Amino acid sequence: MEKILVLVHTDEGGVLPRAALETVAAARSLTGDFTIGVFGEKAGASIGSLAVEGEAFSAPRYATDAAACEAIVRKAGATLVLAPNTFRMARCLPGVAARLNGAVDTHAVAVSHDTEAVTVTRWFYRQRMEGTLAREARPWFILIEPGAYEAAEASLAAAVEVLPVEATTRTTHVGYVSPESGEQTIRPDARLLFVAGAGWTKKQADGAVHTDEAGELILGFVRTAQSSLGSSKSLVDLSGEGQTVLPFLTHLHQVGQTGSTPRHRKGLATCCHGEEPHVVGWRFINERRAVNLDPNCGWARGKADVLYVADAFEVMRELNRLI
Amino acid sequence: MSFEIIVCGGLAPDPLQTLEPVPGPALKNEMMLPAVFDPWAAHALYEAAHLAAQMPGSRLRVVCLAPKAKLQQVMMKMAQKLPFELIPLDGPSNGFSDAGPTSEALAGAIQALPDVDISRLLVFGGWESATRGAGVVMQMVGERLGITEQFLAVDEVKVDAGALVIKERVEGGQHMVSRCAGPPAVLAWATGSLPEPPNHPQTGMANMRTMMPALQKAAAVAPANGVAYHEVALPKVQRETRIVKDLSAAEIARELATWVKE
Amino acid sequence: MxxxxxxxxxxxxxxxxxxxxxxxxxxxxxxxxxxxxxxxxxxxxxxxxxxxxxxxxxxxxxxxxxxxxxRARAIRASFPEFEPAEVPMATSVCTEKLVYLMDPDGASQRPAWMQAADWMLQAFSKLTKGQKNAFEVPFIPSFLHKNDGFVMxxxxxxxxxxxxxxxxxxxxxxxxxxxxxxxxxxxxxxxxxxxxxxxxxxxxxxxxxxxxxxxxxxxxxxxxxxxxxxxRDEWALGMKFVVDLPEGVELAPGTVFHTIGYPEPEIFGFFYVHPDRVASVGIFIPSWMESPVRSGYRYLQHYIQHPYLWQYLKGGKLRSWGAKSLLESGxxxxxxxxxxxxxxxxxxxxxxxxxxxxxxxxxxxxxxxxxxxxxxxxxxxxxxxxxxxxxxxxxxxxxxxxxxxxxxAENARNGFQRSLFLGFLGMALDGLTGGRLHLPRARREKPPRKLIDHYFGRLPHSYVEQIVDHCLRDGRPLHDALMDAVGWPEIPYDGQLLISHQDALLVGGKVQAPGDAADHVIFRDHALCQACETRICIEICSGEAIHPGDGAVPAFDREKCVHCGACLWNCPTANVMFAAGPGGLHSAEN
Structure with missing residues (x-):
């Protein structure tokens, strides 16, 4: 019988990250009870019955986080530790697994508990193949990929045991900075990739070019949907040639053979033909939809799940209103 | 101030090749596929070389666990890029090998070096690999070496009055900035900011004078594998595209809005 | 000092x-x-x-x-204990056939004697032993056989x-x-x-x-x-697919077919079976081919669909693709x-x-x-x-x-500079007499014909000109339009084996050209390109790296070039500079 621990952390202000509640959902999908342990700022007033808190444990740092996690896992006597695959957990838990002679698997997209064995499903080779595996070693740390489960509801713990933990570190937390290019880049953790193709800069039905509106529609959507912004090579090449097209697009946005291969759960391509060199950059985009006027474009040939044959200007005007 | 930098890295099949699993699991034709130095470990190496060049007296070594014949081939490319010493371990370097025992082999190789000054030690590596993609080996190496100043998904390190100012990738497209009082530390790199250095044949020839004998003597290691794979399969590549031709823009937008919010 | x-x-x-x-x-x-x-x-x-x-x-x-x-005579002398199993994809030859392929589409440009031969073979179906559109030549000339060798x-x-x-x-x-x-x-x-x-x-x-x-x-x-x-005036472009044969195809590893006759009479082809149900299948486009429409890729797509080969390949999957020039002057x-x-x-x-x-x-x-x-x-x-x-x-x-x-071999191909018939005759004569008898070499090389001459009698002059104009306007190579016009059937893309040329560039690998390298293909004198009618460099380019540019000078995309070098010997005015450059590796199994 596994002793299951859900191990989560709070973020600044004591807020639980959404991924923590998704991990609770993963634990509920397994058979058996589980304990919740929380560390971080205001961890004692959260969903866990075991907690490590205090100033030393507020900011993410390997030495203090690892000490907190070690204490909670030991106290819980856990054989199976489920944790969200946040950067904070990904930083410290593998080391804790080594410290406790356990094992660790990250980026788990599913965990199940059929009959006796617990299995984990995850991807290999840059998400090119999917494997299901089990392990004998315990404690076994399983980091659940954000987005793999629907977040569960969880109430505050009725009784909390705050564990005393000593930890020293030579690292001080300074703060957070945003990249200069801000909203207009590929955001690694966005759920959606929005791709703008060269069609946005072509003459529209009225015979005129509407790049200003195209820019507003694209940026409007990216801001509201908090999505990544990508582009096709042809469009960024046009921008690079100094044409008065979408000036906020640079080669940093280029997705595809000569650009990036971002990871997002969903992708929406607009005014982009879906040629193979571009679509190879979509390798890690799981759900794909496209809006294009050409019903015979590349997306139609098995490269997208849904192709909407329509004018992207009209669709995006409506879509921006809805979201 | 100078550092003792050790970069850990493995090999990956050229990311642009077609990959397919076979029972085992293993990669179909693994030994046939052209290999590259793992892209993230390569970023770590370029950053390490840059840092070593900034801090005179620093020493740069690379510990690499991979099949010897493949490693030799890949080193013929990497050795042309910058000067470093190679500590090769002859063993598996694929996505289905186990991260824990891999980290033991790497940490063991570092501990076995007779002349490592731990007080100046920086252990570099990629935050993930292009094979297993787990992002766990470096932390376990650090843990086995007793190093508790560790950083994941590093994009920048600067030396400021003997301290390391480090930027790590975190959620929301942001970087977290930390200040570490100094070595020893483990830095698992994301992409950093340095491009791939061009090839310098003379650098390669100089490197090979020590690498070739090291490769010939490379010790075989067979890390245990604690993973029981139930299944490994390719995803369905070809999608069944639903082509929607007769919806109005408003209807399409409604469908998309629902999908985006899902 | x-x-x-x-x-x-x-x-x-x-x-x-x-x-x-x-x-x-x-x-x-x-x-x-x-x-x-x-x-x-x-x-x-x-x-x-x-x-x-x-x-x-x-x-x-x-x-x-x-x-x-x-036949690996020299390789085996170096490795007397050579075991093909040590080398991935290598095996001993077990069956070798020379096959004459007829034209099931009626689109190839066959001389009258070949059409007559096709008619004879069709009329006396016993000769073809029930094989559709193909005749297995009952013997392989001794100079051609490889039955003691390896497929690799x-x-x-x-x-x-x-x-x-x-x-x-x-x-x-x-x-x-x-x-x-x-x-x-x-x-x-x-x-x-x-x-x-x-x-x-x-x-x-x-x-x-x-x-x-x-x-x-x-x-x-x-x-x-x-x-x-x-x-150095005799060349060929070899292009091949590496194919996963479909389940149920029981061809033994080491099976070898050499073919002649299709997709054009000048194009020789091959089909070799490796271990693990993998085959290499390809064609050679020679420099003495009359047609200026020299698309290796399109011809290879027709070649693999020939009924004799398609019976094995149908349902297969493209693993990778590659091309190289052969310096055939020997x-x-x-x-x-x-x-x-x-x-x-x-x-x-x-x-x-x-x-x-x-x-x-x-x-x-x-x-x-x-x-x-x-x-x-x-x-x-x-x-x-x-x-x-x-x-x-x-x-x-x-x-x-x-x-x-x-x-x-020095004079074996002399006849091809004059005509296809003399080419085959000369090759047989030379090969079977050990070079003692051979045809004299033509005084002049045989350049590819002009478009209107090549299509004379098949397409009206004005239609050819119209196709050229349209392709130029649309920035497309000529070969697809011209091959469609003379009756080559449309390629039934299946997303597995029959895929677009652009898609093939990304199957089984992809050319990687370092970003900081200079272009290694340069068109020296732009005036010569402007005066060029057929721009064979575009038609024959194995990777579609040379493509119609904005003006009359072709454009070059380094990231698609597989360094086959066909542009070098296909330019009628020697106007292509082909320098050394990195990149060009598409797949390691070619």
Missing amino acids: SEPAFEPKPLDADILCVGFGPATGGFLTTLSRALTEGGLASQAFPGMPPQVICYERADDIAFGVSGVVT ALGQFNQWVGQQVMMSGQAQIWPGTPVAEPLIEDGKVAGVVLTGEGGEIRAPLTVVADGPVGAVSRRLDDIFGLPEGHK KRGEPYLAGDGYARIGENSGSTNVLTGSGVDEAWLTGVQLAEGVIELMREGRPFTRENLEAAYVTRRRASWLEKEGAV
């Missing part, structure tokens, strides 16, 4: 090799064994063993493209050889390092000049083995010329094999035998012969002068089967 000008510059190595293919493989295998035995000293680094360095242009030593069937993938064989050479510790093979040109001082080769920032590398001996279109070889020919009467195109400080081996040294359809084993042998000569000279402490290399290397080559068979 400045240094005296005559002070010799320090050496970087003892032996430099340019290019890693089967010739260098044979050279380094033989040489590294002798170095392992010991007793040889470095001239460049006194007190050390000789330093041997090989520069390969591509990113990997598995660059070689050839789904090869070879050259990329994998190269990798296998390279790993052994490097693990011996006696030679370094550097991929991703193109050599721009030979370093020539006082009329002697003193080493090489690398591209980019690589600079000069000096050695007493430079071994030039850079393949059919190698930049160093061509530069040497520019400087030293070719021996009297020698010409001995007639042989350059000076040795000079002061250098020697030439492999395909560019004229070793390919066009009659036996064999080049890999011949190339290997030239490398072995040079290595034997070099070892002899080093043991005797003699310098690498032209005289010494001729005595030690060229003499060995002249005394071997390579020379004898090369001489037989």
Whole structure:
């Protein structure tokens, strides 16, 4: 019988990250009870019955986080530790697994508990193949990929045991900075990739070019949907040639053979033909939809799940209103 | 101030090749596929070389666990890029090998070096690999070496009055900035900011004078594998595209809005 | 005080090799064994063993493209215990057939005698033994057979050889390092000049083995010329698919088909079965083909759909794709094999035998012969002068089967410069009489015909012009429109084996061209391009890297170029500059 621990952390202000509640959902999908342990700022007033808190444990740092996690896992006597695959957990838990002679698997997209064995499903080779595996070693740390489960509801713990933990570190937390290019880049953790193709800069039905509106529609959507912004090579090449097209697009946005291969759960391509060199950059985009006027474009040939044959200007005007 | 930098890295099949699993699991034709130095470990190496060049007296070594014949081939490319010493371990370097025992082999190789000054030690590596993609080996190496100043998904390190100012990738497209009082530390790199250095044949020839004998003597290691794979399969590549031709823009937008919010 | 000008510059190595293919493989295998035995000293680094360095242009030593069937006589002499199972994709030949393919589409441009032969075969179906549109020739001429040989993938064989050479510790093979040109001082080769920032590398001996279109070889020919009467005017483009055969196809590994007759009468084809239900299938487009519409890719798509092959390939999956030029002039195109400080081996040294359809084993042998000569000279402490290399290397080559068979092949293809019929007749005559009888060589090369001449009687003049105009306007190559117009059926894309050319560039690998390298294909005189009617460089480009640009000068995309070099010999005005450059590796299993 596994002793299951859900191990989560709070973020600044004591807020639980959404991924923590998704991990609770993963634990509920397994058979058996589980304990919740929380560390971080205001961890004692959260969903866990075991907690490590205090100033030393507020900011993410390997030495203090690892000490907190070690204490909670030991106290819980856990054989199976489920944790969200946040950067904070990904930083410290593998080391804790080594410290406790356990094992660790990250980026788990599913965990199940059929009959006796617990299995984990995850991807290999840059998400090119999917494997299901089990392990004998315990404690076994399983980091659940954000987005793999629907977040569960969880109430505050009725009784909390705050564990005393000593930890020293030579690292001080300074703060957070945003990249200069801000909203207009590929955001690694966005759920959606929005791709703008060269069609946005072509003459529209009225015979005129509407790049200003195209820019507003694209940026409007990216801001509201908090999505990544990508582009096709042809469009960024046009921008690079100094044409008065979408000036906020640079080669940093280029997705595809000569650009990036971002990871997002969903992708929406607009005014982009879906040629193979571009679509190879979509390798890690799981759900794909496209809006294009050409019903015979590349997306139609098995490269997208849904192709909407329509004018992207009209669709995006409506879509921006809805979201 | 100078550092003792050790970069850990493995090999990956050229990311642009077609990959397919076979029972085992293993990669179909693994030994046939052209290999590259793992892209993230390569970023770590370029950053390490840059840092070593900034801090005179620093020493740069690379510990690499991979099949010897493949490693030799890949080193013929990497050795042309910058000067470093190679500590090769002859063993598996694929996505289905186990991260824990891999980290033991790497940490063991570092501990076995007779002349490592731990007080100046920086252990570099990629935050993930292009094979297993787990992002766990470096932390376990650090843990086995007793190093508790560790950083994941590093994009920048600067030396400021003997301290390391480090930027790590975190959620929301942001970087977290930390200040570490100094070595020893483990830095698992994301992409950093340095491009791939061009090839310098003379650098390669100089490197090979020590690498070739090291490769010939490379010790075989067979890390245990604690993973029981139930299944490994390719995803369905070809999608069944639903082509929607007769919806109005408003209807399409409604469908998309629902999908985006899902 | 400045240094005296005559002070010799320090050496970087003892032996430099340019290019890693089967010739260098044979050279380094033989040489590294002798170095392992010991007793040889470095001239460049006194007190050390000789330093041997090989520069390969591509990113990997598995660059070689050839789904090869070879008798492997020389390779087996180097590896007497050779077991094909040691090399991925290699196996022994078990069945070999020569098959004449008829035209099921009626779209190929067949001469009357061939149409008559097709009619005869169709009328007397007993001859074809029920095979649709194909006739299995009951015997294979002795000069063509390979039934004691191996089927291999050259990329994998190269990798296998390279790993052994490097693990011996006696030679370094550097991929991703193109050599721009030979370093020539006082009329002697003193080493090489690398591209980019690589600079000069000096050695007493430079071994030039850079393949059919190698930049160093061509530069040497520019400087030293070719021996009297020698010409390099016969070429072919080989293009192939590596295919996962569908479940249920029970062709034994080692099955070999050589084909003639389809998709055009001038196009020879092949189908080789590797272990694990994998096949290499491809065609050769010769320089003497009359059609200026030379799309290897489109023709290969029709070829694999020929009913004789499609019965095995239908339902298969494309694993990878590759293309290369073949220098088919053979001995007639042989350059000076040795000079002061250098020697030439492999395909560019004229070793390919066009009659036996064999080049890999011949190339290997030239490398072995040079290595034997070099070892002899080093043991005797003699310098690498032209005289010494001729005595030690060229003499060995002249005394071997390579020379004898090369001489037989020298005139085997003469007839093709006149007509297809005379071509086949001449080849048979030459091959069956061991070269004693052959047709005389035509005085002039046979250039590709003009479009309107080629399509005369099949398409109206004005229609051809209209197609040319439309393609130019739309920025498309001509071949698809013209082939459609003369009745080639549309390709039924299935997303598995029949996929677009652009998609094929991304199957099984992708060309990687470093971002900081310069374009290696340059159109010298734009006026000549503007005056060019057919722009065959675009039609034949294996990777669609050369494509219609905005103006009349074609555009070039380095990231698609597989370095087949076909643009070089297909330009009617020799206006293409094809320099050494990195990249071009598409797949390691070609």
